[in-house]
Structures are given as C-alpha cells and as structure tokens.
Amino acid sequence: MAAQEAAAGGGSPQVVMRWRYGDVGDSNFAVHGRAVPLLVGLLCAVVFFVALCLYLRWRCHRRHAPDDPEADASSPSSAAAPSLPGLDADAIRGLPVTLYRPPASPRLRGEAGDDDPAAALCSICISALLAGEKVKVLPPCGHCFHPDCVDAWLRSQPSCPLCRCLLAAAAAKDAV
Structure with missing residues (x-):
C-alpha cells in the first residue's frame, strides 16, 4: 500500500497535519509573570522609534523647505540677491x-469717480x-x-x- 502511494504521489509520501481544536484554549494566549512588563516595554520602544522617525522626517523636510527663512539665509542664491532695507x-x-x-475734474466712464x-x-x-x-x-x-x-x-x-x-x-x- 505504501508503494502504491509513493508511485502515485511522485515518490514522496505526503504528510497531512490535522488540528485538534480541543488543544487550543484561552490559556494558551494568556500572558503571565515577567512577560507583561516585557511586552509593555517593547510597545513603548516601538512607539518611541516611530515618533523619532516622524520627527526626523519632519526636520529634514522643514530644513529643505523653500519658505524657511533659515534655509534661505544659508543658500548660495540668497547671498547674490541684495536685500532691500527700508528707507532711512x-x-x-x-x-x-x-x-x-x-x-475735481470729471473722470471718464469706467474710472473711479468722486462718488x-x-x-x-x-x-x-x-x-x-x-x-x-x-x-x-x-x-x-x-x-x-x-x-x-x-x-x-x-x-x-x-x-x-x-x-x-x-x-x-x-x-x-x-x-x-
């Protein structure tokens, strides 16, 4: 019988795994002991890392923004353009x-008049x-x-x- 299965399956026997749902229970997913602080610490580290990445991305985009006065002052094109100060x-x-x-003179139609x-x-x-x-x-x-x-x-x-x-x-x- 095993020889027939090997010939029909291409030479390798097939392994079939079956789940027994009686073994899966809520107790398998419970967290006990030192695992709770470890999971909380891991979650805090992930949140901190994501916040740090978002902050660094914001700073890099802000540094290269064209409307940023700090970036304009450090750019070489701003040194060539003269700034216009006010009058003394x-x-x-x-x-x-x-x-x-x-x-007092009457204006042409369509222009701003005295009224x-x-x-x-x-x-x-x-x-x-x-x-x-x-x-x-x-x-x-x-x-x-x-x-x-x-x-x-x-x-x-x-x-x-x-x-x-x-x-x-x-x-x-x-x-x-």
Whole structure:
C-alpha cells in the first residue's frame, strides 16, 4: 500500500497535519509573570522609534523647505540677491507732506469717480482721506497716504505700498 502511494504521489509520501481544536484554549494566549512588563516595554520602544522617525522626517523636510527663512539665509542664491532695507529717517522726512484735495475734474466712464469711496482711501489703513487732511505724496508714482501709515511702511520697505515703485531709485535720480 505504501508503494502504491509513493508511485502515485511522485515518490514522496505526503504528510497531512490535522488540528485538534480541543488543544487550543484561552490559556494558551494568556500572558503571565515577567512577560507583561516585557511586552509593555517593547510597545513603548516601538512607539518611541516611530515618533523619532516622524520627527526626523519632519526636520529634514522643514530644513529643505523653500519658505524657511533659515534655509534661505544659508543658500548660495540668497547671498547674490541684495536685500532691500527700508528707507532711512532723513529720506522719509524728506517726502512732501501736503493737504489732501479730492480730484475735481470729471473722470471718464469706467474710472473711479468722486462718488467712488476707493478713490479717496489710504490703502494702508483703509480709512478715508478727507479734504484738508495731511497726506504724504510719494514722488515717483503720486500715490497719497496718511503720513503715519506710510512712514511705518517705508521704515521696512523702500517702495510704494500700492504700486511697489522703488522710492530709493527715485531719490537717487533726484540727487544726481
């Protein structure tokens, strides 16, 4: 009989394992003694390792992010690009201060007219420019702003807040 099975099975006898479900019980899966602290320690180590990997991944991506100021300061391209500091106090004081007069000439259809509130606003503080109020007129572009508003802007930026026209270039042309 064994010879027939060996000839039919290709020469090797087949081993069949059968599970006896009577041997499997809840007691086989119970954790006793020193195994509980060992499993808790192992779980804590896995959680710590995953957290460490996520933190390191976050730091590496943050270091190479283009909007990171620390990464921009250390990059070679930032050394070639000049930073634009604001204007000095003498240049800011040298800008003309006049009294605001609303435009009296009628405008073409489609342009901002006298009844348009956007035509008489300080674009920095978004409040109305009233007739007779002091305003600073920026020389290159002619835009008007409240003196306090535009002075704070010009201490950090050398350009018009509305059209971004450089005031430093205009001041250099006037000096020559």
